[in-house]
Amino acid sequence: MSAQRISATARLPVPHLQLKLSSWRAVRAAVFTLGAGAIHLTVMPQHFQEYPPSGAFFLLSGLAQVGLSAALLFSTERLIAIVGAAGNLTIVALWAVSRTVGLPIGDDPWHPETVGVADAAATILELIAAWNLVRLARRPWRPVPALLRLRIRSALAMVPGLLLTIVGVGAGTGGMPASINMSAPTAPGQAAVPMESLKAALGNEPLLNFALVAELAQIGGQTAWTFNGTVPGPELRVTRGDRLRVTLVNHLPASTTIHWHGVRVSNAEDGVAGVTQDAVSPGATYTYEFVARDAGTFWYHSHQDTANQLTRGLFGALVVQPRQGPLPDRDYALIFHEFPGHPIISPGLQGLAGYIGQAVSGQRVAVNGTIGDLRLQALPGERVRLRLIGALEGEQFGPLMMVAEPLELVAVGSCYQIVAIDGGDLNAPQCIGPERLRLGIGQRYDISFVMPATGTVRILDPRGHESVTLGNGPAPAMPDLKSLPLFDPLGYGRPAPDPVLGHGIDMTYQVVLGEEGGIRNFQPELIHTINGKAAPMGTTYLVRQGQVVRLHIVNETDEFHTMHLHGHDLSVLDREGAAPRGSPLNLDSLLVGPHERWNVAFVADNPGLWMFHCHVLLHAAMGMSAMISYEGVTTPYDLGARSGNLPE
Ligand code: C2O
Numbered sequence: 102m103s104a105q106r107i108s109a110t111a112r113l114p115v116p117h118l119q120l121k122l123s124s125w126r127a128v129r130a131a132v133f134t135l136g137a138g139a140i141h142l143t144v145m146p147q148h149f150q151e152y153p154p155s156g157a158f159f160l161l162s163g164l165a166q167v168g169l170s171a172a173l174l175f176s177t178e179r180l181i182a183i184v185g186a187a188g189n190l191t192i193v194a195l196w197a198v199s200r201t202v203g204l205p206i207g208d209d210p211w212h213p214e215t216v217g218v219a220d221a222a223a224t225i226l227e228l229i230a231a232w233n234l235v236r237l238a239r240r241p242w243r244p245v246p247a248l249l250r251l252r253i254r255s256a257l258a259m260v261p262g263l264l265l266t267i268v269g270v271g272a273g274t275g276g277m278p279a280s281i282n283m284s285a286p287t288a289p290g291q292a293a294v295p296m297e298s299l300k301a302a303l304g305n306e307p308l309l310n311f312a313l314v315a316e317l318a319q320i321g322g323q324t325a326w327t328f329n330g331t332v333p334g335p336e337l338r339v340t341r342g343d344r345l346r347v348t349l350v351n352h353l354p355a356s357t358t359i360h361w362h363g364v365r366v367s368n369a370e371d372g373v374a375g376v377t378q379d380a381v382s383p384g385a386t387y388t389y390e391f392v393a394r395d396a397g398t399f400w401y402h403s404h405q406d407t408a409n410q411l412t413r414g415l416f417g418a419l420v421v422q423p424r425q426g427p428l429p430d431r432d433y434a435l436i437f438h439e440f441p442g443h444p445i446i447s448p449g450l451q452g453l454a455g456y457i458g459q460a461v462s463g464q465r466v467a468v469n470g471t472i473g474d475l476r477l478q479a480l481p482g483e484r485v486r487l488r489l490i491g492a493l494e495g496e497q498f499g500p501l502m503m504v505a506e507p508l509e510l511v512a513v514g515s516c517y518q519i520v521a522i523d524g525g526d527l528n529a530p531q532c533i534g535p536e537r538l539r540l541g542i543g544q545r546y547d548i549s550f551v552m553p554a555t556g557t558v559r560i561l562d563p564r565g566h567e568s569v570t571l572g573n574g575p576a577p578a579m580p581d582l583k584s585l586p587l588f589d590p591l592g593y594g595r596p597a598p599d600p601v602l603g604h605g606i607d608m609t610y611q612v613v614l615g616e617e618g619g620i621r622n623f624q625p626e627l628i629h630t631i632n633g634k635a636a637p638m639g640t641t642y643l644v645r646q647g648q649v650v651r652l653h654i655v656n657e658t659d660e661f662h663t664m665h666l667h668g669h670d671l672s673v674l675d676r677e678g679a680a681p682r683g684s685p686l687n688l689d690s691l692l693v694g695p696h697e698r699w700n701v702a703f704v705a706d707n708p709g710l711w712m713f714h715c716h717v718l719l720h721a722a723m724g725m726s727a728m729i730s731y732e733g734v735t736t737p738y739d740l741g742a743r744s745g746n747l748p749e
């Protein structure tokens with residue numbers, strides 16, 4: 102029966118095809134080489150965008166690998182095995198150099214690249230292919246007896262190759278679904294509201310023009326991604342009621358955006374890639390325009406590939422001064438951030454490797470770009486306002502270094518008032534002595550004090566990372582920082598009516614913060630969820646204009662999460678059932694401790710599609726991101742692999 106079938110096949114127009122079919126080893130080498138080629142072709146477009154010669158390299162090596170696998174299937178030339186082994190090993194060698202000392206050319210010469218899942222998979226495939234090819238070249242070529250008599254063992258040997266190819270290609274696409282649209286459903290009888298129509302109406306506010314050029318710069322021997330060549334980017338200081346027109350010019354090798362963190366902008370100016378705009382391509386420009394409605398301390402940062410781009414340096418301070426009232430003698434905005442360089446923040450295996458590296462080498466914490474002690478001018482008797490901005494993921498600890506404990510800061514040398522948190526003024530803030538202030542990433546604390554007659558005021562991190570010194574006198578007496586009490590915002594200042602809480606609550610939503618190990622975006626990952634769902638297929642909370650919405654936040658994890666809502670302020674109702682005993686709190690970035698429960702509320706008075714996410718960049722990148730969407734608002738933008746818009 103089978104003999105008949107073989108002879109039947111032999112009479113096909115291309116009989117030599119089967120007769121010359123190579124050995125099982127050659128087939129195996131072909132499968133592994135083809136897998137590596139497929140991965141190279143998948144990542145090729147991305148590399149073209151970053152550095153065209155490297156895109157060309159991936160195109161050529163991918164095509165060569167596809168060609169080699171075809172040749173291996175149908176030819177028995179020993180030369181092919183030798184050339185194939187040499188080619189694969191050359192690619193592996195180049196990879197090894199690029200991941201250790203760095204390649205001499207590229208968009209970042211002589212700097213090692215991080216190891217990703219896609220390139221690791223391709224390298225393993227190439228090594229196995231090369232090993233098979235070397236053995237093939239040394240032994241007589243044994244043709245496959247007959248393709249129809251498939252040997253189970255030989256076939257099984259190719260399964261790992263196929264799996265590695267799937268993982269590598271999946272990771273190479275960024276693991277993102279091709280395209281997702283965040284438009285909100287329209288209620289029956291309701292007209293759709295296009296997001297682009299949600300812009301601040303032109304008024305006669307004073308107009309201020311700024312240009313922020315996103316560009317590479319060498320800082321401390323590292324290539325940083327900067328606005329206007331510095332990290333942080335330039336401080337934008339305006340007065341309440343000003344209209345800002347900010348032109349973003351992108352000279353980076355990747356697309357980017359600017360988000361105005363904490364500012365209640367109109368939705369179209371929110372800077373979220375794939376939701377409120379397309380990320381701005383290399384070489385392109387984009388203009389944001391909004392009115393600074395509230396005085397306070399804010400900051401701006403990229404909201405495209407945020408975990409990567411913010412860590413590389415794309416952020417800066419935005420200070421809105423009040424139009425009336427006394428100004429302090431000195432007013433400094435201080436951003437506490439990771440020293441820029443190669444980001445080590447990314448989900449999955451890569452993130453894990455980065456965290457271990459960070460644990461070994463120690464974090465490099467900086468204040469306004471300075472590592473060590475930042476010195477600032479202030480004279481005895483002067484009133485000083487310090488705007489402390491948290492841009493630091495926090496200190497990692499716990500199994501797998503996955504828990505980030507927020508930065509703590511202590512002010513010594515003078516009693517001080519905490520006059521505002523997240524831009525919102527506190528009511529009747531009393532002068533307090535040294536306490537540990539927790540500053541989660543995204544949060545802002547404004548403190549105010551009078552310089553002592555002699556001596557300095559210092560801001561210190563109890564873990565000893567960084568410090569700021571104001572004035573020139575002798576150093577103040579130093580308490581034992583680690584044993585100081587923790588500042589509790591819920592028991593500070595004096596009660597006052599909260600404008601939001603005067604209204605009745607219209608609806609309540611559950612916000613359950615969770616985590617579970619699993620596979621996401623083709624990588625093993627500690628998936629971070631809101632109500633069991635991870636972004637970009639995350640939870641959407643639908644609201645209607647005018648509603649007062651309560652969020653019942655339950656943290657089921659052992660981690661801190663800074664929950665940040667775009668475009669709105671959250672009024673604190675209670676934490677663990679206890680209402681604030683002091684000043685009302687209107688926050689945009691809520692630091693939720695392990696296993697804490699909070700109730701907060703906001704007035705839906707700013708229509709649009711708004712992100713609500715954990716600002717610990719790694720957590721957001723692992724899925725902890727939701728949307729608060731006004732019914733009927735639609736967006737023409739998509740996120741996902743096809744558009745290249747990746748807001749986390
Ligand atoms: Cu500071 Cu959604 O960001």
Ligand code: CU
Nearest residue numbers: 662715717720
């Ligand atoms: Cu978090």
